[in-house]
Amino acid sequence: DAGITQSPRHKVTETGTPVTLRCHQTENHRYMYWYRQDPGHGLRLIHYSYGVKDTDKGEVSDGYSVSRSKTEDFLLTLESATSSQTSVYFCAISQGHDTGELFFGEGSRLTVL
């Protein structure tokens, strides 16, 4: 299995509080991604990174920010969590732009009350 660790794996929080999810990889892959998974929607890309301090928005980026200060770490922050952000969040990595396979972490389940 690809060396991807997500933390926390489970979190319950209240509306309006900030939340940070962490993704740590040991594969030295250049590309890192944050997806959310919701019933009926499959996996939707929130943000991605193509290098240290290089990030860009995905299809559902509103309400989320990311940071990547080191190759191995990619942080997803919800500045003020809302109930619509209750979801399962997956981090993924890939080797490079020309490589298709995404390697996913095991997910972080976030519940916003």
Place this chain on the structure above:
Amino acid sequence: GENVEQHPSTLSVQEGDSAVIKCTYSDSASNYFPWYKQELGKGPQLIIDIRSNVGEKKDQRIAVTLNKTAKHFSLHITETQPEDSAVYFCAASRGTGGFKTIFGAGTRLFVKA
């Protein structure tokens, strides 16, 4: 932008039977079509992929077919086994970078022993 539709949302088969999952895509420029399998509590994992210059690809009991003219592609699993029970996602991408990958909503496959 790209839209990927996946059917059926749920599929139940007897062990040993075949299972077929179908997807359609909207962007004629899409050229990479991966399939991911997600087991309970895990992240998705690539099981097979196909590129637009190929019409069919097979790997043991699984095969994928692509019809570029009709813009649809299918996953075929033969001789199904209980361990094939999982959620399967199709996806389409213009390139091979994850930030260009659009996923279908998923198919939950049950294989009854």
